[in-house]
Amino acid sequence: MDWDKLRIFHAVADAGSLTHAGDKLNLSQSAVSRQIRALEESLNSTLFHRHARGLILTEQGELLFDATSAMSKRLDAAAARIRDSKEEVFGELRVTTTFGFGTLWLAPRLPHLYEKYPDLKVDLMLEERVLDLPMREADVAIRMKEPSQADLIRKRLMTVQMQLYASRSYIESNGMPTELSDISSHRLICQNPSAAQVGASALLVQNLMTFNPSSLLTVNNYFGVLQGVLHNLGIGVLPDYVTQDFPDLVHVLPQIESADVPVFLAFPEELRHSQRIAAFKEFVQEEIISHRKQLRQMGKL
Structure with a gap:
């Protein structure tokens, strides 16, 4: 199979347009079109559906695009290894x-x-x-x-471990919990149960929820949970690596933590x-x- 034709096919499939692919490859639209027709003839298959808004891959085109995408990534990896200097990092x-x-x-x-x-x-x-x-x-x-x-x-x-934290201002205003059942008097801030997260964190949150926190704020990432804690909204479930960069956080119920992650x-x-x-x-x-x-x-x- 002609590597040059595959390269042109990949560019067209990626761009969805003969014109855009030609601009990227520094080829005329007619030259790109000829190469695609020649490739389709050699494979005895139609690779694109043509319509007014551009090109859409056929089922056969999708199969070939998967193969050329894998080839492209492998070539990029090889090029990266070749470019790596033995003495410099760039x-x-x-x-x-x-x-x-x-x-x-x-x-x-x-x-x-x-x-x-x-x-x-x-x-x-x-x-x-x-x-x-x-x-x-x-x-x-x-x-x-x-x-x-x-x-x-x-x-x-x-x-790392998931632990409970609150701001100093929140603790001063709402008191420090001394046992797990005290969660029922506080707002809990945690990742949304439907968000992708490590199992240890999900299990800890499930356990905390059995103590019926008075209110709940869920976010789909820990950055959002941290912002809620820093703005005095409640007690948050956060990874312990945040403690170094946010020293004003108060560790709440230190005996409560997730399994090691x-x-x-x-x-x-x-x-x-x-x-x-x-x-x-x-x-x-x-x-x-x-x-x-x-x-x-x-x-x-």
């Missing part, structure tokens, strides 16, 4: 993690990474969906459970020798050491 690094960990722990520490590697370009992708690292949806992931995908190098970074760093086997991955891994490990040291100094470890 270029794009696509990092995926959860919205909560990314906004509350990772992003505030990125200045330290950029100070050391100013030419690095980090694309931070925050979402609860587990991206496919072997298929190059991201270069490296920090996940709240051990990755199950094959062909990944993984390292356990630390463990492991935090893993993972990346594809094919990026084992990537200098960008090595730099990011070293950065995260150094920040965790610093994080633990500061928690010990604050008497929280």
Whole structure:
């Protein structure tokens, strides 16, 4: 099969238009059209439905686009490995993690990474969906459970726990709970049960709900839960890594906590020798050491 025709097909399928694909490939619309017709003839299949608003893939076109997408990601991975310098760290690094960990722990520490590697370009992708690292949806992931995908190098970074926190102002106005049944006199702030979250957090919230909190605020991520707590709305279920950066939070009912949640760093086997991955891994490990040291100094470890 002609690689050049596949490249043009992929561009057309991605753009949904012969004209837009031609602009991207620096080819005329007629040249792109000829290549697509030739590819369809060689496969004896129609790859696109033509209509006034553009092109839509046929069932056969969808199959071929899946294959060219996989090829493209593999080629991108190979190019990334080739570009990696043995002595310098530069270029794009696509990092995926959860919205909560990314906004509350990772992003505030990125200045330290950029100070050391100013030419690095980090694309931070925050979402609860587990991206496919072997298929190059991201270069490296920090996940709240051990990755199950094959062909990944993984390292356990630390463990976190979900605990109860409130603002000092809230406690001064509403009192400090001394036992779990006191939750019935307070507003609970937690992740929405329908939101993607680790099982340990969901189990803790289920247990708290049996004590009938007087009011409830649910949010679909921990950043929102934190904002509710900081604005004196109630007692929130938050990961313990927020305590370092928000020292005015009051730990409520310290005997109540979730099971340990492991935090893993993972990346594809094919990026084992990537200098960008090595730099990011070293950065995260150094920040965790610093994080633990500061928690010990604050008497929280």
